[in-house]
Structures are given as C-alpha cells and as structure tokens.
Amino acid sequence: MKEPETALLILDKPLVDHKLEMRLPEGVYLNEIVKTLKIKPGLSFVLLVNGQVSDGNYYVKHGDIINCIPQIVGGLY
Amino acid sequence: MEKNNKQFQVLMEQDFLDGKTAFTGKILRVNLTTEEIWVDEQPESFYQKWIGGRGLILYYLMKETAPKIDPLGPENLLIFAPGLLTGTILPGTGRHAVGAKSPLTGALASSEAGGWWGAEVKKAGFDAVVIQGKASRPVYLWIKDGSVEIREAEHLWGKTTGDCQEALHTELGDSKVRIAQIGPAGENEVLYASIMHDINRAAGRSGLGAVMGSKNLKAVAVRGTMKVGLADQALVKMTAKWITSNYKDMMGWAISYGTSGSVKFNHDSGATGIRNYQDAVLDGIENIDAATIFPLLIKDRDTCNRCPVRCKLVVGHDGEITIEEKYGGPEYESIGGLGALCGITDPVIVAKANELCAAYGLDTISTGGTIAFTMNCVQEGLLDGFDFLPTFDDGDALLKSIQLIADRSGIGDWMAEGSYRMAERIGNAAVPFLAVSRKQEFPLHDPRLKNAMGMGYALSATGADHMHNLNDTFATFDGGDVCARLRELGFETPLELWGISDKKIDAFVYETAFKNFLDSAVICHFYPYEYHHMVDALNGAGGWNLDRDDINQIGDRIITLARLYLLREGFTLADDTLSARAYYRLSxxxxAGKSLTPPELADALQRYFKRMNWTETGVPSPEVLTELGLEDFIPSAS
Incomplete structure (x- = not known):
C-alpha cells in the first residue's frame, strides 16, 4: 500500500511547551491546519513554507516543511 | 494663576490627598527664560477628553505653539505627560509620555518610557509638566511633593547619564529620587537624542533629548510620596485581578526572555532589516538572541512601576569590554538596530553599543539606522574625506561611531543629523539606501513583510513608528491580543497577511485608535488588554461611564489632531511616504520578492482617508472635527 504523501509542520517554544513535529497530508490549506493547532493563548505567529513567509491560503504540497515562527512585539527600553 | 520665580509650592486638593481621584487637575508650568513657575488648573472634562500622555501633549502643542517654530528654539514646549492610569494599581501603567515639536522630523515628537518617573511625578501631585523658554545657563528642575525649584546644573553639564544620576542622588540626599535627563548627545543637540529616565528607560524617538538640551535643561528630578487614587477602586481591581491571574500564561514570552528573545524569530520571519535592508539572512543571528545572551551576559531582571512581569533584562560584562549593569540591557529594537542592521552578531559589542546609547542619551533605533545607512554609503563608495568611516560587520567601528555621534565629531557630526539629512549632503546617489518616513529611521519591523505597518510609518505624525500602528503579523492568525480586540469589534476572521485590503484598513483604523488611547492612558503595549478591560480601568480611574466607542473616539480624536498638527506645520500628502528601502525587493x-509598490501605498492612503472622512489630500473634514469635539482646532479660512 502506498504511503500517503506528507509535509512536515514544526512547532516550538514559546508557542507550545515542547517542540512538536506534525506530519500533514498534502492538499489542504494552511488556514485549516492552523485552526487545529493548540497554541498557547496570547501568542501570534507567522508561517514559513520552505523558508518563505506564507499566508494561510497556501495549499500544502508533498515535501513541504512548515515552520511556525512566534511574533513578539518590539520594545525600545 | 499666580506665577512665582524659581521656587513654587502648590497645595493639593483634598480629594486627591484622600485617594479619591487619579488626577489632581494640576499641570505644572515652567518658563525657563523668565524662571516663572505656575500651575494650570484643568477641569475633569479635560481628562475625559484628552486622558493624558499623547492627548495632553497634542492639546498643548496645538494651543500654545505657533506654526512652524524652530524645534530647538525657546518657543518649543517640552511636555512630560503621565497618563490618567499612571501611578495607579493597574499593572502595565508604569509609563509616561514625553512630547514636543521634533527637531528630527519637524513634526510631532511623542515617545513613551517605562520605569518609575511617570508614577513619581503623579505622586508628587502633578498630572504633567510643561516646560517652555530657555535657561541662560544649565539648570535642572527639582520637584518634591508639590514643591518645585529651578536649580543650577553647570556641574552636571557634560556628564554621562550614569554620572549625572549619581551626582544628583548625592546632592539631593535621596537615592529614591527619579530622574529624567539628557546625556552629552542631548546637550550637543543630536537630532535623535533621547531623554533617559533612571538612566535605562528612554523616551527615545524623534529627538526629544535635543529639545531638552536646547533649553539648557539637564534634568528633571522628582520625588513623590502621595498616593494616586481611584474613583472606583473595585472596577480597576477587577481588571488588575484578571491580568495578575493570566499574565503568566499570556505573557510567558516576556517573563522568559523579554523582547530580546524575539531577535531570531524576527530575523527568521524577515521582520529585521539586515545590513541596511540589503540582505535576507545574517549568519550568527542566534548569537544576539536572548537565548544565547542569557548565560553570557544576563545578570538580573528589572521592571517598571506596578509590573509583575519583569521583562527588562539587565546585562553586565567584565573583560576587555566592560558593560555596567546599571544601564540595563538591550531590547529587540536596540539589538536589531545596533546589531542586525549593521551586520554585527557579537553580543558583547551589541550590549556595549546599547550601554553607550543609554550613557550618552541616544535613540538606539535612529542611531543604528543612521550608522547602517552610513555603512551602506561607504560600501557604495559615496563617502570620503573623513579620518574614520564605519563599515558593515565591524563592531569596533559601531562603538566608535556612537561616540562620534554623541560628540558631533568627524563623520559623527553628519550622522548626528540622521540619515535623511546625510543623504541630502551626499546627493541623489545615497537616496536608494534611505529607510525613513518623515525623516525618521524605520523601526525593526520591515514594511516589506508588514505592509499595513508600512502605511502606518508613512501616515504617522511622529514619523516611522511601530508603536501606534497595526502589526500585520500579529493579526494574521487567531491567538494574539490584536485578533482578540478585532473579534471584540466584530471581525469574524483574522486579517490576510499580504497587501492592504479594505478590511485591513478598517482594522488599522481601530487598532491605531486603541494604541493612541493606550499612549494617552499611558499603558504598556505588551499587556494583552482588550477593550472591556480598558473601559473598566478608565471608568474606575475617573469615575466615569465611558464605553468602547468612547475609547475609539478618544483615539480617533488624537489621531485627527495629530493630522491637523502635521498640516499646520506644512506637511502635505506628498510627505506621506516610505523611502526607497521599503520597495527594495530581496532575491x-x-x-523574497515581497514589498508594496508606491502606487499600492498611494491607493491604500486614499482608501484610509475615505474611511476617516478626510479629503483626498488627507485633510480632516469640518464635520469630522465637530464630531470629535475638535471645533476649537478647525483651521480658519484665512
């Protein structure tokens, strides 16, 4: 039986308590995946697909590596 | 109100002394030319309308300064403005604003600082301090529990902020005195000199330190022992209880590393300009992220009045390069500006550069931005004839540049004017390397990634500013406080990342109104407060019955008055721009390949103007001014 085509999503601190790697099926939109993620409250993030910033309308392909990058507001002093 | 020379004592109202109000109604006034001191009495309605902070600053600038004054002339006002909530029990209120006409931009300077100074001045009995004129020799102000005195400061002039603070603590016999002051950069009127508070908290942006220096005012020392009251303690306590119960979960990022823990994240997501925005990746970026700095440099944590989070890192280092802990530690913007923007990844160099900026009193963002621009011009062969010129990746050159800027020596005298004026001197060949709006250097939030933020840079009355702005990447997926606030307003889904849609403009209008309210209240932006929290806090402080729409209207009022200030100072639609680096596409x-285009920005501006009911040239309509209670500021037909 043929193994399903997959992509990899990586979540790390501080979005979650412990680093997490998830296999994703290809052929879904990132927006749908994001809704299922259990990210800590109060935190924002951007998605990198194969090293490039992407919006949620991206259609996941086989072999994609997707990173969730936390966004922390900047300060001066 | 009676005016007094050099010394003044005011009696507080009994309600304030009894802890029943968060404001005294007393605005301290000082004319340094005549050495007169007096108090403006303001009614409750003044605070309902302007709140404090930026609102109060704009009110006084519009009411009491003539158009197109010299920012470094005696007629400019220097305004220290805590907010209605500053000094109260609510966490996140350990902040105050400082304002003036900016010598860097020619527009509004309105910058906020954390720490204790703002709470101290409220506890001394004053809702704000408005300073005008110019002293004939260096002086400082000494404010203690309703008493005010102008004192000689010849012996303090020329001192670094650390040495000045030590001298004043000794002179006043009290190490608890809180001090706002300038360093040598402010004395030398560097156009982006900051005003330092407790030597490690800056009202950093737009050259407020130069304004203070131009008045021969070295410091404002404050000691207050009274209590800032609340009209309805239970209402404020409710919000305070909510945040103290939730901050560990919602602000874990701040508790663990502070903003300096975001350096690698921001680099990896393309938010940090590298080598003046020409590169996509900086090898070794992890070296200047808090995760690396922590074991090497972090000695302690610091905080602001009434803040349990303690997000301020304190760094120290012994060795060939020493770093003094008293100057605190670098935040994300400082690490990005003095590090990544200049190609520097040595954490000791970056921390030392931050210390020098605090000691000399320099804005770390514009310092880093101007040095990076200079390095870019050197790379392109556009500068010669100087004994010393800085180059990318050279840490020693970074440190030397900061010293030269503060001293206005050699190339430092050019750099002290900021990158825009440097480009004017160098010529058109330098223009492609500029990263400014309204002559102020970009913060470390790249508008090529954050398009609405870029529009905010172009529109802001303070020049490029990331604080009273919409941060695109915080509103793209549910989770953060921006999305929570937008949900509360009826937005059903988060915003799209790229571009500036009508929906994004709608969110921008709400979010900038909220942030301008925060900067008037004056509240830390890191706290994940939503509208209902602020409604309760505001009503609890003032004893009022305001609602969410009132908060938005207060924000809109401040934004609109700031626009009127810009127009009055001669700015036009042609000045609502981003410089060339915002459009330079990385390969x-x-x-990669991302940025707005100038026509896209122009189109977004028109849709913003329409949403605000401003004209096509960005002039607020008389109807809007009336609706916002700004009738007094409607420009005359003549």
Missing part, C-alpha cells in the same frame, strides 16, 4: 530569504 532570497523569507520575504
């Missing part, structure tokens, strides 16, 4: 990395 690789996280934001």
């Amino acid at each position: 690789e990395g996280p934001i």
